[in-house]
Amino acid sequence: MVLANNKAVFKMSVNREExxxxxxxxxEEDTAEVYDFIGYLNMKxxxxxxDQMDLELFSKDKELIRQVQKSREDRANGRIYDQEKGLxxxxxxxxxxxxxxxL
Incomplete structure (x- = not known):
C-alpha cells in the first residue's frame, strides 16, 4: 500500500512484458479503445x-490566502451579494x- 494524494493506493506488481x-x-476493433484508455490514464x-503543483503554489501565495480569509469573513458577516444586488x-x-x- 502506498499513499498518493492522501489516499491509500494498493500497488499491484505488473509484468510489463506480459x-x-x-x-x-x-x-483489432478494440485497439482504438485501448489506445484511448492509455491516453486517458496519462492525462489523469x-x-x-x-493539481498537486497548483496546491503547493497556492499554499505559498500570501495574497491569495489573504483573499480567501477575507472572503470567509465576508460570508460569516453576511456580506454576500447575489447577481442582482452585485450589479x-x-x-x-x-x-x-x-x-x-x-465636480
Missing part, C-alpha cells in the same frame, strides 16, 4: 501532478465615481 504481450493480442496522471452595487459605485468626476 502487459505488452496482452496488448499485442487485442482484437498529468492532471494529478498539475446594483456596481452601478451605484459607477454613478458615484462619475458624479465625482463631474
Amino acid at each position: 502487459l505488452k504481450r496482452l496488448i499485442d493480442f487485442i482484437h 496522471r498529468e492532471r494529478e501532478a498539475i 446594483k452595487y456596481l452601478k451605484n459605485k459607477i454613478k458615484e465615481f462619475e458624479s465625482e468626476q463631474n
